Amino acid sequence: AQKVTQAQTEISVVEKEDVTLDCVYETRDTTYYLFWYKQPPSGELVFLIRRNSFDEQNEISGRYSWNFQKSTSSFNFTITASQVVDSAVYFCALSERRSQGNLIFGKGTKLSVKP
């Protein structure tokens, strides 16, 4: 069963628009970790954020913010005032404590930011 769902396959926005990428996860583990990675056209996965299941505080880093809600099993990612350089595929991933840490990825959301 798919454990990480990124329902948006592709999103296209115009520069300076705000955009939210959705992520819904499923796990029976009580201790788990959630991640977002960015994969630009060059192909390398770039780490953005890691949150554990006990910390539901939202986080902001510059133009990036993350909303973690255990009640809805969601970990959404918002880019404020998007820029062309934000164009990439974004992956949400889940790591369960009991599985020794291997990441379970969603299928990714391709974000295109047009000038």
Next chain:
Amino acid sequence: GAGVSQSPRYKVAKRGQDVALRCDPISGHVSLFWYQQALGQGPEFLTYFQNEAQLDKSGLPSDRFFAERPEGSVSTLKIQRTQQEDSAVYLCASSLGGLAGGSTDTQYFGPGTRLTVL
């Protein structure tokens, strides 16, 4: 400091050939993971090492896939008798890991090896 490096970056193999993909993790990282990423998909877990011990190989798709990390640093993923369905990007990741931190630490990825089997 250097990140995770992988070589070769691109590999073209004829069906039936054996290939070996190399991963150099970040120095001092205990945990090492291999993932396979098909075109347009998210990466999928293949195998996990803690130092030289292969603790999880549940994601290896067949017995043609073999991975090793003999000295607890560099790792090699070997694919024997390659098939067209093996065409993918193979990603290596490392994390600080270890018994204290566990293997759920942040994983840092290399640039990947794009394997094309003709």
